[in-house]
Amino acid sequence: MPAIGVSVPRRDSEPKVRGATRFAADTALPGLLHARLVLAHEAHAMISAIRTEAALELPGVVAVLTAADLPIVAGGKGRLYEPLARGEVVYAGQPVAIVVAEAEALAEDAVALVEVELEPLEPVLDIEAAARPGAPRARVHAASHGEGSDIGDAHATVSAGGLEDEALSENVLGTAKLGDGDVDAALAASEVVVSGRFTTPWMYQGYLEPQTATATLEPDGELVITSSTQAAFATRDSLARLFGLPVEQVRVRSAPLGGAFGGKMMIVEPLVCAAVLVLRRPVRLVMTRSEDMAATNPAGAEVIHLELGADAEGNLTAIRGRVFVDRGATDDFGVESIAAMLAAGPYRWKAHDLSALGVATNRMTFGAYRAPAAAPGAFAVESLLDELAGRLRSDPIDLRLRNVADEGDLTVSGQPLPVFGARECLERIRAHPLWARRTELPAGEGIGAAIGWWPGGVEPAAAVCRLDSDGRLTVITGAADMTGVETSFAAIAAEAFGVELDRVRIVSADTSSAPYAGASGGSKVTYTVGRAVERAAIEARERLLEVAAGELEIAPEDLEIADGKVQPAGVPAKALAIDELAPKILSFGSRHMPVEGHGRAAPPQAPQAAAHLSHVRVDRDTGAITPLHHVVAQDVGRALNPALVEGQMLGGTVQGLGWALLEELAHDEHGQLVTGTLVDYAMPTAATSPRIETEIVEVPAPDGPYGAKGVGEAPVTGAPAAVANALAAAAGVRVTRLPMTPERVWRAVSTPALAPAER
């Protein structure tokens, strides 16, 4: 049976259902201490005192650590280097102290006894205002030194220039500018020009498992961390740098993840490890849901100003855009270059002028979220494209197909696109029966189309395949198990080695012994680590054939692997069972080398695309949008396991519907988070989701394992735009602010004369 292209259940599902999965918080250690965080109650303030005496008097409380107590030796920008507020509080919810006690409940009690005395400052909350010269600063104290990174480099070969010539405030942490051609002239010459201002909120990643880490110091000085991290190696390296430890004295085990979506990297580990290094006892921190929502690193809010035009035939002419990204209070990493790029959509433009500013505010800490900056960009550009189609009386999908970029076209960053399936995705939704139904809908219903794309992350990866003495293949990687990647690895290895899926097992090793793997994010685990697995399995197969060739005295090229046996092609009578051969190879006195393969990969980026059709009903009296039916067509390169791919498409789409209709980390005028629990923060559920049809499009990635490319990020990107376009089709109005809550829709429907920005 082929292993590739076959739907099999995720390997991690059954143990998760049985409760047998060992999540990071399940790590049992003798003498374990429990930590809880003291969070700041102001969005912006100077710390005048932190009084810990009462907390320390509570029996069982071991320590209350503040910034000055942490054994951090390295300086740098961002939260990693300042996991506790030092002198200044820059967002409500910022960790100010860590309480460590013999029991979690004790630590929680002690948190209430820690008095944090703050002198409030005006919080900076409006990103556009904050960027202007002279704006009050979100951070009075200078941030620590260090160079920032822009994930655009990694995701999209975007190395944008900046806005060095503009007068900007010191709140602007990073800028990017992508330009080519004469935009003014091109817009002036256009038949139609449309424009808008689009806003998207801070968005919580919404993983099921809150962030958690458990660490301990071994007697030989090794710091061992088990955590809910997407990036074991990066965590190891960061912690070593932070605490001045040799890399080999830090061992990170990334436990199976209960969801992550980009948010689980280096948030809790510095705190827990600092406590361990101070107290020299094992410490665990499990965030509560509210702490996780207030004190981790969700996606930043964005404001996108976009103006674009087309000629009379519907050829796109020029685009001008400015994206303000709310980078929150700590300068961790930027997304300006990719935000600028993604605002242009997956289209060919004759001229473009796109800029982005990352601006500090006193809201949250900025982090990665499933395709950072992609859903906001798509929401803006895809909304305007529908406007444009309306003005041109063109079919919206046809308009997109006329302009969508193909392999070899230059993106706005100036790079030629690799193999790209956006066109095929658009064609697939155009051919879908739902699209044809858009003209026959009852009043109050509408169908919208949109596409989103994601350039795809790249990062080197390696893997080992080891034939064990029981004749089974063990695949060893350093990738955290999430989203079923291990199930995909098994399929890749089984196919490449030539055995059944159940003959392959997967090991996620810790940083001490794992082959290198980058962070499990950027839709690149299956694409990069999977490619390394494929190569490792092919090498192991060759080596098995060499052994069998020696035993059978037949050339390796005349051998095949079938039914768990190595045999001369078509001569099963001479077959050697792998599970009999393996123990002979791996025995005292054996003259055969172990059957192991090692594979490496660093494939170039493989951009993903997903097109959506959204069918909604709008209640003009309440403003409620009810999604009725949704179609998502995604280019996945090759569906290694269609069930898993569909799971990603469904999950991404549902998350996109959350962006569209429900979710918002909202702050009041004091910078206090007002949707900081799951009672206030509305997440999509099965009950709020429509029927979703998945259409798998396969445009093979030349460098992916069996043609596969990343599938995790694309499906979320275009979904909010499709809903917005469906709303416009249903009710003739646009809401340009996400989420499109009933109140916002009702205002739009009720006061159509108002400009969108005023709603």
Add this chain to the structure above:
Amino acid sequence: MPAIGVSVPRRDSEPKVRGATRFAADTALPGLLHARLVLAHEAHAMISAIRTEAALELPGVVAVLTAADLPIVAGGKGRLYEPLARGEVVYAGQPVAIVVAEAEALAEDAVALVEVELEPLEPVLDIEAAARPGAPRARVHAASHGEGSDIGDAHATVSAGGLEDEALSENVLGTAKLGDGDVDAALAASEVVVSGRFTTPWMYQGYLEPQTATATLEPDGELVITSSTQAAFATRDSLARLFGLPVEQVRVRSAPLGGAFGGKMMIVEPLVCAAVLVLRRPVRLVMTRSEDMAATNPAGAEVIHLELGADAEGNLTAIRGRVFVDRGATDDFGVESIAAMLAAGPYRWKAHDLSALGVATNRMTFGAYRAPAAAPGAFAVESLLDELAGRLRSDPIDLRLRNVADEGDLTVSGQPLPVFGARECLERIRAHPLWARRTELPAGEGIGAAIGWWPGGVEPAAAVCRLDSDGRLTVITGAADMTGVETSFAAIAAEAFGVELDRVRIVSADTSSAPYAGASGGSKVTYTVGRAVERAAIEARERLLEVAAGELEIAPEDLEIADGKVQPAGVPAKALAIDELAPKILSFGSRHMPVEGHGRAAPPQAPQAAAHLSHVRVDRDTGAITPLHHVVAQDVGRALNPALVEGQMLGGTVQGLGWALLEELAHDEHGQLVTGTLVDYAMPTAATSPRIETEIVEVPAPDGPYGAKGVGEAPVTGAPAAVANALAAAAGVRVTRLPMTPERVWRAVSTPALAPAER
């Protein structure tokens, strides 16, 4: 600075001195239970009852498990399959029950409350008598089924025939026969024929750290064992088979070993894991020293009958020999074929007739010990060669040099010898000033020479070398750290990769993720795993050069690695520092593949040899032998780290002096061990050791890393014979029974008329 051939301290020394090494017994687990063993008090008996009630009533005692309680599903021969006596006790000290309690002291108290009621049977103690047809059986119950293994196959390509034509008792567990030529005729035609009967005792390996294992069952069903094992993969496979678990549900971590010498394999793990599987709680067993001496697996006693001749010119003619090996009470594995082979010494024979019988007795359990069967064989043949030299009035070393086998000569097992340095070792001791002094000694002193050899074990191995983000190389193997192998791996990797020693770190990974490595034994770790490390490092180096070649736009072959940098050969101005390059390679967005190499090896055997000079003084009044000076010349192939090699030579020689003069696991006529503590069992110490000079001989092994071969086993083999020959030279008598205690020497000196066998 070159990394090879340079003496550097063992990496494990400093943490051991500081107490920072994590031995297996240091594994901390919450809820850990402690086990102690109930040992049989008779050497041979039927078990009529095991009364556990009183023990179970002791508060804190969790369980008392007997054979019937263990969840063993697999049948087979040997201790592995029957870790607790079932029905019949076959040696004094055999584990009968395992007591598990909340504290170790409680478990110990409970052991005293377990009543084992035995019906004694006659113990079988005399191996020669036990082999005769009709002899009482050492084991009344039939042993479990299963095929035995003979480690000769692995060590020496010995596949000896057996003694199928002889009438032998059922106590004979295995036989081997090696024959060629007409021995009767050759001996009849010889100028001189000498013969003797030599006996060696049961010998305790004498490691510092007693055997220990800690195991736990993870919530997902994984059985995790940290133990003092030399063989992680074999332990994993054995435990999986024993308990019917999938291999991936057993994870074995071999902790750094506090000595092993062949004895630490699968003795404690089955007991501890059985308890864990029954109780579903973590369990630890740390043997006490007395338990370790009584209930583990020392080297079996031997009786060797040998007769050999030479012509008038001193050419060896024929050898006839019969070796009785005491295999003890459980049928674990045999050494008959290698015992038969080693009795012939490293010499050319015109005819040979060598046989060996492995015989069951009611003493101990048989195990491996640093060069199994080699020291007894050398003691016999080297004693007789000196007798022969005396009869021929030949120089004993010249006689050996005239007959010693060289590369290509056939061994008595019919295999051509690979590259072999025995001749060079003999020449080295002949040239040593000590040898010249033998004619000028005062009365009561003597100098003896002898040589011992070891064919060398082979087993497949693999290794990974990974360049980490700090620019250092991590070497990952599955080999347990003992005898400084990690220090050798570091030297090999540093040399092959081209960096300083301190840029290399070594990881011994557990069985879940380690590249395969066989047992750390048979003098093959550096030879086989080290070879894999060399290849992995070479591959990693090539891959680093590829990356640098791309960066520098220079062909990889024009690059060199020097001073931690990659540079065009001789152009340091263009150098790229590895610690700057590495983080660029291993970063989000990098297009370079990870710099990792994977190496495999399964080299053919590389025989070792070590020649000894022993200078002793004999006190005729007390019989005490005082070693005064000792020289050991050993062919090590290539001394990767001379300090480590010398450490092995010194340690082996001292252990050989223990064989010669001190050590004996002695039983009384009831089969009770009478030297079962370190008070009774005399081990050599610094105080009892003479000045020992080491002479490193380097005859490179063609397939070893940088020419290295195994060095651990050869130095023990010839030492007892050299002392025996020194005694003969000093006092004109031979003691043919080890150890040569004062009483035995005194008897020999006092009653020279007695035949050696009667002393």
